[in-house]
Amino acid sequence: MLPDSLTQGQYDTVYNLLSLVIASQLFTALFLVISQPRVLARYRQALVVSAVVCGIAAYHYFRIFSSFKEAYVSDAVGGQGVYTQAVGRSFNEGYRYVDWLLTVPLLLVELVVVLTLARKLQASLLRRLIPAAALMIALGYPGEISSDNPTRHLFGLLSTVPFLYILYVLFVELTRSLDRQPAAVRRTVSRMRILLVATWGVYPIAYLVPLLGFDGADAWVGKQAGYSVADILAKALYGLLIFRIARMKSFADDPAFGAVEGSHEEARESLTAAPVEAVRVKN
Amino acid sequence: MLPDSLTQGQYDTVYNLLSLVIASQLFTALFLVISQPRVLARYRQALVVSAVVCGIAAYHYFRIFSSFKEAYVSDAVGGQGVYTQAVGRSFNEGYRYVDWLLTVPLLLVELVVVLTLARKLQASLLRRLIPAAALMIALGYPGEISSDNPTRHLFGLLSTVPFLYILYVLFVELTRSLDRQPAAVRRTVSRMRILLVATWGVYPIAYLVPLLGFDGADAWVGKQAGYSVADILAKALYGLLIFRIARMKSFADDPAFGAVEGSHEEARESLTAAPVEAVRVKN
Numbered sequence: 001m002l003p004d005s006l007t008q009g010q011y012d013t014v015y016n017l018l019s020l021v022i023a024s025q026l027f028t029a030l031f032l033v034i035s036q037p038r039v040l041a042r043y044r045q046a047l048v049v050s051a052v053v054c055g056i057a058a059y060h061y062f063r064i065f066s067s068f069k070e071a072y073v074s075d076a077v078g079g080q081g082v083y084t085q086a087v088g089r090s091f092n093e094g095y096r097y098v099d100w101l102l103t104v105p106l107l108l109v110e111l112v113v114v115l116t117l118a119r120k121l122q123a124s125l126l127r128r129l130i131p132a133a134a135l136m137i138a139l140g141y142p143g144e145i146s147s148d149n150p151t152r153h154l155f156g157l158l159s160t161v162p163f164l165y166i167l168y169v170l171f172v173e174l175t176r177s178l179d180r181q182p183a184a185v186r187r188t189v190s191r192m193r194i195l196l197v198a199t200w201g202v203y204p205i206a207y208l209v210p211l212l213g214f215d216g217a218d219a220w221v222g223k224q225a226g227y228s229v230a231d232i233l234a235k236a237l238y239g240l241l242i243f244r245i246a247r248m249k250s251f252a253d254d255p256a257f258g259a260v261e262g263s264h265e266e267a268r269e270s271l272t273a274a275p276v277e278a279v280r281v282k283n
Numbered sequence: 284m285l286p287d288s289l290t291q292g293q294y295d296t297v298y299n300l301l302s303l304v305i306a307s308q309l310f311t312a313l314f315l316v317i318s319q320p321r322v323l324a325r326y327r328q329a330l331v332v333s334a335v336v337c338g339i340a341a342y343h344y345f346r347i348f349s350s351f352k353e354a355y356v357s358d359a360v361g362g363q364g365v366y367t368q369a370v371g372r373s374f375n376e377g378y379r380y381v382d383w384l385l386t387v388p389l390l391l392v393e394l395v396v397v398l399t400l401a402r403k404l405q406a407s408l409l410r411r412l413i414p415a416a417a418l419m420i421a422l423g424y425p426g427e428i429s430s431d432n433p434t435r436h437l438f439g440l441l442s443t444v445p446f447l448y449i450l451y452v453l454f455v456e457l458t459r460s461l462d463r464q465p466a467a468v469r470r471t472v473s474r475m476r477i478l479l480v481a482t483w484g485v486y487p488i489a490y491l492v493p494l495l496g497f498d499g500a501d502a503w504v505g506k507q508a509g510y511s512v513a514d515i516l517a518k519a520l521y522g523l524l525i526f527r528i529a530r531m532k533s534f535a536d537d538p539a540f541g542a543v544e545g546s547h548e549e550a551r552e553s554l555t556a557a558p559v560e561a562v563r564v565k566n
Contacts, residue, residue: 008373009428016377023342023385027335034316034331037324074371081373260324262399 003217006083017228018065028236029054043246046114050239053103060099067092097141105133136162202230286500289366300511301348311519312337326529329397333522343382350375380424388416419445485513
């Protein structure tokens with residue numbers, strides 16, 4: 001429930017966090033689009049999907065930001081005041097679910113696509129992960145908008161079933177197919193799965209806050225902070241890790257590309273060796 | 284603290300400076316994106332990061348600009364009037380901290396990435412510089428929003444510790460690894476570090492203004508001017524120096540690229556040498 005009033009500090013904290021999310025998502029999306037030539041063509045699909053996810057999140061946070069700004073009126077003059085709910089306005093938490101419904105399945109697509117698995121295996125993983133992710137979000141929504149605890153419990157529990165299935169696919173089935181990946185990629189994928197579980201874990205915790213008896217303005221601010229930080233980690237940081245995997249795999253697939261792109265001395269040496277000699281022969 | 288009222292001149296000064304920062308950051312970002320083909324592929328990552336930093340700053344200055352515009356109402360008719368604080372609005376200084384939290388670590392990433400050091404050394408520098416930079420900003424925020432001086436002192440002091448650590452890494456550790464850089468690059472890196480210390484030094488001075496007993500509208504306008512100019516130097520000018528280093532290193536790595544790209548007579552001569560001879564033979 002939206003608190004009746006917020007202190008200046010509480011209001012500013014939510015306000016600045018929402019803006020932080022906009023900046024993080026928007027510029028991660030731009031970074032991923034601009035950085036397309038930094039990976040081999042076969043990994044650009046994963047970067048495009050990551051950029052789209054961050055772009056969708058930026059759009060929804062622009063909406064959430066406006067919705068929050070309009071939901072309160074202040075008696076502040078200058079820097080300090082009390083914020084009370086504006087009459088005729090409400091804060092629309094639904095934007096988050098619309099966002100997740102689109103982005104959470106796409107986050108799993110990013111991970112599977114960047115691994116460039118065999119065609120059949122990739123299709124099989126996506127056929128199961130995408131519907132499970134969409135179902136998980138769709139089942140959370142009726143609980144989120146409900147004001148009675150039994151309904152919240154029920155849908156929270158139902159939503160956990162597809163979540164556990166996703167974890168099973170990622171940690172058991174996907175692991176079997178990681179053998180053929182370079183060691184550094186295996187390590188990064190492991191780290192990404194842990195990031196995914198850790199950040200996705202924030203959402204049910206924030207969802208359960210009202211059930212745990214926490215209430216009032218501080219609990220609400222905490223929930224907004226939790227969702228915001230989790231969205232930065234699960235989308236922007238996650239997208240940058242996808243980029244990192246795509247770079248590592250590009251360099252492993254094509255050492256010549258690594259030599260041209262590599263920002264490292266070893267790469268430079270291997271690149272310049274040939275042209276320098278060619279010049280010498282000419283002279 | 285936001286002054287109760289501003290004269291037309293004070294209001295216009297802040298207004299125009301904020302707009303100057305938007306123009307500087309936005310077009311430096313565009314310049315860096317458009318100029319990607321002007322450096323070798325391995326230096327483009329550094330340019331993308333620089334462009335993202337300027338883009339993030341432009342976003343936040345758009346926000347700061349709107350926030351400032353909304354914070355005051357004027358009794359002006361035509362060009363002259365007195366600006367007094369608008370009821371129900373506040374000027375959100377928090378945008379600056381949100382901006383720095385994202386951009387200051389990235390400024391250090393730019394510097395390290397453009398040097399194309401050995402992979403291990405680069406990873407080790409980034410692993411220490413990025414958290415130190417984020418910690419420095421995060422520790423400044425509680426002091427900035429606090430209205431009592433002891434709290435301001437305490438967090439100002441705490442924030443200095445990671446700042447000194449960053450200086451140690453940049454001036455002692457990084458210097459050791461500059462031996463293998465071309466002489467012109469070493470000179471530019473030295474100049475960048477001085478720019479970095481000089482501009483980053485403006486921030487603690489602006490932060491300390493309230494502690495030094497300065498107060499009132501002029502002090503506040505001075506603080507906004509200090510932050511604005513420092514942000515132009517530390518991000519836009521700094522990004523252009525990164526571009527300069529990337530150009531110099533590109534030319535040093537690949538003389539043929541330098542001959543095609545170089546806007547200097549020597550380069551032009553080396554390029555035209557061959558065709559001129561060919562023409563002579565023909566005649």
